[in-house]
Amino acid sequence: GQQLNQSPQSMFIQEGEDVSMNCTSSSIFNTWLWYKQDPGEGPVLLIALYKAGELTSNGRLTAQFGITRKDSFLNISASIPSDVGIYFCAGLRIQGAQKLVFGQGTRLTINP
């Protein structure tokens, strides 16, 4: 089945550093979503992007919907310990039951 190509797979950074991750696809999506998953919990929505070129922020998080509709990136500024977790991108096409396609995830580890 199709999955998005998410990179990097893992990141090890120092507290206070900025983080950048991205997702690419060979197919066009109408909506891009970014989720975060903490250990033992389900994914929680961080940012939803609905229009090509859209740039949206949520606190220290900023995400963009690529102009080609085939990619998206997520930036985290000034990382803090609670940013640790796995970040997933997901693409959505507006058809049928609107099934999400997920990236493989980026595991973020922060050294204090």
Add this chain to the structure above:
Amino acid sequence: NAGVTQTPKFQVLKTGQSMTLQCAQDMNHNSMYWYRQDPGMGLRLIYYSASEGTTDKGEVPNGYNVSRLNKREFSLRLESAAPSQTSVYFCASRVVGDQPQHFGDGTRLSIL
């Protein structure tokens, strides 16, 4: 907390046993989904229900069945569990349009 509730949280089965995973949402959402999450694979869709009374196969439906009992509840059944079905299972729900999915906290299933 309102949202998506999954039961049980943990389960260990022997090969060949049957099991039903339960999911309920109290957000009056129309669509519900079952995913499995395996290391390095992101989330893969097993089955979904676009609305009450309908169910459809996702990416990895083999070995599973589902029932949309009513608008609130969507169950996943393993008729004869196999070790390859050891995974973390997530239920999600969504209202309509391009609104994002909301996830439960998962059921961790081990099959020996």
